[in-house]
Amino acid sequence: MKMTNAEYDKLTKKASPNTKLYLTLPKAFVIGGLICCLGQALFNLYSYWGLNEMNARSVTSITLIFFSAFLTGFGLYDKIAKHGGAGTLVPITGFANSVVAPALEFKTEGFVLGTAAKMFIIAGPVIVYGIAASVIYGIILYLFQLM
Amino acid sequence: MEMFMEYFWAFVIGGAFCLVGQLLIDLTKLTPARILVAYVVAGVVLGGCGVYEPIVEFAGAGATVPLTGFGYALAEGVKKAVAEDGLLGAFTGGFTAGAAGLTAAVVFGIIVALCFKRGDKTS
Numbered sequence: 727m728k729m730t731n732a733e734y735d736k737l738t739k740k741a742s743p744n745t746k747l748y749l750t751l752p753k754a755f756v757i758g759g760l761i762c763c764l765g766q767a768l769f770n771l772y773s774y775w776g777l778n779e780m781n782a783r784s785v786t787s788i789t790l791i792f793f794s795a796f797l798t799g800f801g802l803y804d805k806i807a808k809h810g811g812a813g814t815l816v817p818i819t820g821f822a823n824s825v826v827a828p829a830l831e832f833k834t835e836g837f838v839l840g841t842a843a844k845m846f847i848i849a850g851p852v853i854v855y856g857i858a859a860s861v862i863y864g865i866i867l868y869l870f871q872l873m
Numbered sequence: 874m875e876m877f878m879e880y881f882w883a884f885v886i887g888g889a890f891c892l893v894g895q896l897l898i899d900l901t902k903l904t905p906a907r908i909l910v911a912y913v914v915a916g917v918v919l920g921g922c923g924v925y926e927p928i929v930e931f932a933g934a935g936a937t938v939p940l941t942g943f944g945y946a947l948a949e950g951v952k953k954a955v956a957e958d959g960l961l962g963a964f965t966g967g968f969t970a971g972a973a974g975l976t977a978a979v980v981f982g983i984i985v986a987l988c989f990k991r992g993d994k995t996s
């Protein structure tokens with residue numbers, strides 16, 4: 727059977743289940759919002775303990791990553807993510823999950839080429855393009871300083 | 874009341890960032906990895922343009938917890954480092970600002986990989 731790409735697209739669209747936007751969007755909104763509220767509570771707590779704004783933000787990130795890592799270990803993060811969708815992906819907890827889940831999953835392939843290498847399968851691109859963008863920004867800033 | 878509004882805006886703005894991500898997942902063919910990359914780069918660009926800082930001041934963790942906040946932190950780190958060290962800062966600022974999050978993810982990743990068993994995927 728010969729078909730064009732457009733026809734193939736139509737066929738896969740028919741075959742794949744319709745995503746129900748009226749379910750996925752509110753769930754992502756609420757779960758993502760709640761994770762941010764947890765972050766706000768931690769930030770307030772650390773500020774109350776006397777950390778400055780920058781450090782309180784860093785320690786909040788570390789704490790959220792810690793929670794996410796252990797929830798991933800217990801297999802609970804994936805269960806929340808089934809409902810949360812982007813609500814569990816976009817917060818820093820989702821980034822942590824993208825590091826920890828393959829680290830655990832690929833343990834069977836060894837600790838060097840399994841855990842350590844696969845850890846960066848998603849985080850790698852994020853770091854590469856994040857850092858690249860920040861260097862470009864830094865060079866632009868530097869050039870503006872010279873002028 | 875002020876306390877409540879702080880959490881309210883963290884919830885609404887943080888939720889809105891996730892809503893946009895969900896729209897991207899459902900309506901485009903972007904994979905989660907691409908969305909995370911886009912969010913971080915967007916955070917750097919918005920942080921660099923000075924657009925993101927007011928959002929952070931307004932929404933607190935609602936803006937810093939989503940991955941755009943990580944990008945914003947990278948941009949802020951570079952800004953500070955360039956002001957102190959010139960061109961060298963463009964190379965050191967990003968990783969310096971991202972160090973806490975990256976190190977936490979790596980270290981907890983190793984600990985979890987060591988301490989936990991692979992969950993079976995049948996459930």
